[in-house]
Amino acid sequence: MRNVSRTAKHKLNGAYVIGSVLIAGLIGGVLGSWFVFFLALGVLVAINIHDGSIRI
Numbered sequence: 001m002r003n004v005s006r007t008a009k010h011k012l013n014g015a016y017v018i019g020s021v022l023i024a025g026l027i028g029g030v031l032g033s034w035f036v037f038f039l040a041l042g043v044l045v046a047i048n049i050h051d052g053s054i055r056i
Contacts, residue, residue, distance in 0.1 A: 009055055016054050020044035 024044055028037025048054040 013054050016048050017045065020048060 020041055024037050024041035027040045028034065045054065049056065
């Protein structure tokens with residue numbers, strides 16, 4: 001097995017993605033729609049990428 005260290009950038013990106021999934025899950029769960037969940041997830045991730053929170 002390779003010993004791969006995760007950088008701070010990878011940890012922060014993961015935290016932002018998990019946060020986006022949780023918020024999208026809350027929105028999709030309240031409205032009871034998978035479509036709304038995936039739509040909200042896409043919008044949240046796109047916003048985070050656009051504002052520089054998630055670095056590619």
